[in-house]
Amino acid sequence: MISEENFGIYIHFPFCRKKCLYCDFYSVGERLADWPLFGRAVENEFMTRQIPSGSTVSLYLGGGTPSLAPVDLIKRFRNMIINPIGEFTIEVNPDDVTEERAKGWADAGVNRVSMGVQTLNDSELRAIGRRHTASDVFSAYSILRKYFSNISLDLIFGLPGQTISSLSDTIDRFLEMRPEHISAYSLMYEERSALTRLRDAGKIAELPEEDSVEMFRLLTSKLRAAGYERYELSNYSLPGKRSHHNSNYWKGIPYIGLGPSAHSYDGDRERRYNCADLSLYIKGFAELKGNAGVVESEFLSDEELREEMIMTRLRTCEGLDLKEFQDCFGEKERKKLEKRAVSYLKSGDLRSIDNHIILTDTGVMISDEIISDLF
Ligand code: SF4
Structure with a gap:
């Protein structure tokens, strides 16, 4: 795949309305979201970073939950970038999608939406602490379709209580929606997640490895039969619809990550890591009270x-x-x-x-x- 973008920008929105049980991404509760302050910090951080002139950028808003942010903030972030932007993705949660927001995202220049669905079985959704239902997904998808011709849906398999038959049903319903792209991950019991604590306390059972392998086989065969290509370990797309931004990570293209916990790579040896700490990040970039511990970097051997x-x-x-x-x-x-x-x-x-x-x-x-x- 040849993508026009030769530089990536990732912005991490570190707020979630409710923590999903399996998740170990950095985020804090939505009640801590001071959007103007967060916006100022990201803009100030951006001013400290260099984008090679003449680059075309892929812009990715991830999190956390960017779909909670006011649309005006998304427009501001888009407008701070003067380079041409190719692919522009926002991650959304189904229950945040409204007609007004979807239109706002499209007006801001977003041309690709990645929605966290995970499963279309309501009891599995509850078991992993998602805040939406299957019916929320279908409503959100039909709104998004009016504004976007490039939609990606996330799916997780190997969930507690999931069966081959319930996964098969979820996949069939994904395929009925016919998104351009599907990211499908095997559930990971991350060290710091609530789900891992529940498993270790014997309150939920992890699926046997053989079941997850069978689920992966089922997924790949169903998606292939429906015309999706597995172009990366966990990513499937219809022809011409691979994610440019993520493909560029795997090709070693440089990118900058803005926001707490975001990473950057210069395309050569330097990696930078922003602190996974909102107050430190705000102190450093919005209040300009010193950058100690806000950004660390290492040079790869x-x-x-x-x-x-x-x-x-x-x-x-x-x-x-x-x-x-x-x-x-x-x-x-x-x-x-x-x-x-x-x-x-x-x-x-x-x-x-x-x-x-x-x-x-x-x-x-x-x-x-x-x-x-x-x-
Ligand atoms: S999975 Fe997404 S919405 Fe859920 S807690 Fe993690 S970042 Fe937030």
């Missing part, structure tokens, strides 16, 4: 860069380009990598095409193991 290239490229359906790998790290490293890949090529978990190594469908299911073995 050769080894870290190599691991990063293996990890990001193998996520994609184009795989790892061995020529690019050799150009960056030399022939000796390439030969070492090829040697480590042999057993997976023999077992059929990797395949080799045109000097690229690519995860097969079976390889995707053990991708963590393969990737770390190739390091």
Whole structure:
């Protein structure tokens, strides 16, 4: 895929009305949202950052919950960027979608909406603490359709209490909506999430690994049959509708992340991490009372860069380009990598095409193991 954008901007909106039980993204309660102050902080942070002139930007508003923000703030953020903007995505929660907001987002220049659905089974939604119902999703989707021709829906499988049949039903109802893009993740029990605490206390049961594998197979086969291509481990799209912004992350294109907990990458060796602390962030960028601890950075070593290239490229359906790998790290490293890949090529978990190594469908299911073995 060739995208016109060669620079990314991500803005993290760190507010949620209610914390979902599985989530470990940084966010605080909506009652703490002082939108003018947050807006000022993001604008001030933006002024400290450089965007190469002549770049075309993909803009991604994530969170947290950007769909809680006043539409005027979204317009302000869009207008602070003078470079041309290609793909412009906002993440939304179904119960925030109204006719007025959807129109406002479209007027602000948003051309892609990513809606967090997760499942269309109401008892599964309750089990993971989502604040919407399946019926909210259908109403939101029909409003969004009037304003947007590029919609992505998020799905999570392996939920507590989920069965193959309930997942199958959710997938069928996703396909009836026919979004351009679907992101589908296996539920992760994150270290700091409430769901993990419930599991550890024996209050909910984690699905057996075999069920999650079967669910992944079902998902991939149904989506493929409906014309969706799996172009990355967890992402499926109709032809020509891959996410530009996320694809650029996997290609190592530079981006800046604004807002608390956002990350940035300069396309070479530097990674920056904003503090996951709203008050510190506001103090540093809105009240200008000092930046100690607000932003940290690190420079990647050769080894870290190599691991990063293996990890990001193998996520994609184009795989790892061995020529690019050799150009960056030399022939000796390439030969070492090829040697480590042999057993997976023999077992059929990797395949080799045109000097690229690519995860097969079976390889995707053990991708963590393969990737770390190739390091
Ligand atoms: S999943 Fe989204 S809406 Fe739910 S708590 Fe996390 S960031 Fe907020």
